[in-house]
Amino acid sequence: MRTRLANRIHSLLERKFPERRLFLKSATDTRFIRLKPVTQCMILLTGSAVMGWAIVATAILLMDSIAAGNLRDQVRRDQITYQQRLNDLSRERDARAEEALAAQARFSSALAQVSVMQSELLRSETRRRELETGIEVIQSNLRTVMKERERARLALAELREMSNGSETVMAAAEGGAVPMSFMAEALARTAKERDRIEADARNAFDTARNLEREIKLMQERNDYIFTQLEEAVTVSVEPLDKMFSKAGLSTDALLKEVRRGYSGQGGPLTPISISTRGDGSADADELRANAILNQMDRLNMYRIATEKAPFAAPLRSAYRLSSPFGGRRDPFTGGHRGHTGTDMAAPTGTPIYATADGMVTRAERVSGYGKLVQVRHAFGLETLYAHASRIHVKKGQKVSRGDHIADIGSTGRSTGPHLHYEVRVNGSPVNPMSFVKAGKDVF
Numbered sequence: 001m002r003t004r005l006a007n008r009i010h011s012l013l014e015r016k017f018p019e020r021r022l023f024l025k026s027a028t029d030t031r032f033i034r035l036k037p038v039t040q041c042m043i044l045l046t047g048s049a050v051m052g053w054a055i056v057a058t059a060i061l062l063m064d065s066i067a068a069g070n071l072r073d074q075v076r077r078d079q080i081t082y083q084q085r086l087n088d089l090s091r092e093r094d095a096r097a098e099e100a101l102a103a104q105a106r107f108s109s110a111l112a113q114v115s116v117m118q119s120e121l122l123r124s125e126t127r128r129r130e131l132e133t134g135i136e137v138i139q140s141n142l143r144t145v146m147k148e149r150e151r152a153r154l155a156l157a158e159l160r161e162m163s164n165g166s167e168t169v170m171a172a173a174e175g176g177a178v179p180m181s182f183m184a185e186a187l188a189r190t191a192k193e194r195d196r197i198e199a200d201a202r203n204a205f206d207t208a209r210n211l212e213r214e215i216k217l218m219q220e221r222n223d224y225i226f227t228q229l230e231e232a233v234t235v236s237v238e239p240l241d242k243m244f245s246k247a248g249l250s251t252d253a254l255l256k257e258v259r260r261g262y263s264g265q266g267g268p269l270t271p272i273s274i275s276t277r278g279d280g281s282a283d284a285d286e287l288r289a290n291a292i293l294n295q296m297d298r299l300n301m302y303r304i305a306t307e308k309a310p311f312a313a314p315l316r317s318a319y320r321l322s323s324p325f326g327g328r329r330d331p332f333t334g335g336h337r338g339h340t341g342t343d344m345a346a347p348t349g350t351p352i353y354a355t356a357d358g359m360v361t362r363a364e365r366v367s368g369y370g371k372l373v374q375v376r377h378a379f380g381l382e383t384l385y386a387h388a389s390r391i392h393v394k395k396g397q398k399v400s401r402g403d404h405i406a407d408i409g410s411t412g413r414s415t416g417p418h419l420h421y422e423v424r425v426n427g428s429p430v431n432p433m434s435f436v437k438a439g440k441d442v443f
Helices: 002-017 038-162 167-175 180-246 251-261 284-308 431-440
Strands: 020-025 028-037 320-323 326-329 337-338 344-345 351-353 358-366 370-378 381-391 402-408 417-424 427-430
Touching: 002 038, 020 370, 028 038, 038 180, 038 284, 038 431, 180 431, 251 381, 358 381, 370 402, 417 431
Parallel strands: none
Antiparallel strands: 020 028, 320 344, 326 337, 344 417, 351 402, 358 370, 370 381, 381 402, 381 417, 417 427
8 A cells, every 4th residue: 555655656756856867077977966756856845945934034034123123213212202301300390499499589588578577676666665655754744744833823823812902912011011022023933934834834745746646657667567577477487387288297296396396595486565554465566566476486496397307309410200109010020019218210329418407327238228328307207318329427427408418329129220218207108209399389
C-alpha cells in the first residue's frame, strides 16, 4: 500500500517537476548534478517559505516603524502639551505669588494705619479728658463767681437802701457817725466789683460754649477715627479667620492656646477707660474703644499663630503635584493604599524650606521615608519632609519659616526625585494643600 502511494506521489511529482540535470563544465572535466523531483519540490517549498517569511517580516517591520513614528509624534505632542501646562501653572503660581505679596503689603499697611490711628485715638482721648477736667474747673469757678455776684447784689441793694434813706444818712453825717466820702467809696468799689463779676461770668459762659463746641468737634473726629479703626481691623481679621477655617483649625482653640503661651509680655491689650463722669459707667466711646482693642488683640494673636502654623509652601521653585493626599495606586505593587502626604516632583537638589516656626524632632534616614526631616510646631502641628538627598538641620535645632532645611532627592521608597510633604494635627495626617491654599489667600 505504501509503495503504491509512493509511486503515485512520485509520478505526480515527475509530471510537475521532471528530473533535471545541472551540468558543471570545467576546462578538463564535465560534471552534472541530478535534481530529482523530490529535491526540486523541497527547493521550491524552502524558497517559498523563505520568501513568505521575508514578506511577513518586512510587513511587521514597516508596521512597527509606522506605529513607532505615530507613537513618537504622540509623545512629542503630549510633551508639548505638558510643557504648555507647566508654563501655565508656573505663570499662575507667579501670579498667585504676586497677589500674595500685594496682600501682605496691604496687610502691613493696614497694621501701620491701625497703629497710627490708635496713637491718634489715645492722644485725642487724653486731650478730651483734659478738656473735660478744664470744664469742671471752669464750672466750679463759675459757681463761685455766681455766689460772689449774688452777695455783691445783696450788698448793693443794702447800700441803695441806705442811700435812699437820705435823711437818716444826712442826720448821721451831721452827727459825725458815717462820713459821706466813705459811703461814696464803698458804692464805687461795689459797682466795680459787680462789673468785674459780670464780665467774669460772661467770659466763663463764652469759654464754656467754646469748650462744648470743641468737645463736639472732638467727638465727631473720634467717631471718624473709631470708624476707620473698625474698618481697618475688620479688613485685617476677616481673611485670617477664613484662612484658619479653610485649614480646618478651630480659631477659638487656637486663640486660647496663644493666650496661654503669651500671657506675659506681648500678651492681650488691657482695655482702657475714658469715662470722666466719675460714676464708673462705660459710655459708647469706651465700649467702641475696648471692642477695637479686643479685635487688635485678636489680630496680634493671629499674627503669632500664622508664624507657628505651616501655611507656607515647602518649595519656592516650580514643581508638579505627582501624587495627592488620600488613596492612590501603589507605584511598586500596583495595589490601592492610603497616602498620608502630598508628593511634589522637582529636580534633585531643589531647596526645601520650613513652612513654619518650630523645632526639629527628627533629621535622619527612616525606612520608607529615606532621609527625613520632622519639625514640631505649636498647636499640636507637625510637618514631615521625606526622600531628601541632603539634610541641613540637626535634631533639637529651632527653625523659622523660610529656613533652608533640606534638598529634594529620591532616597527611601521612591520612584524619582520628589518631596513627600506631610502635615499632622495631634498625630493624625491631614491634607497639606489645605494649609498651603489657605495661606495663599492671605500671604
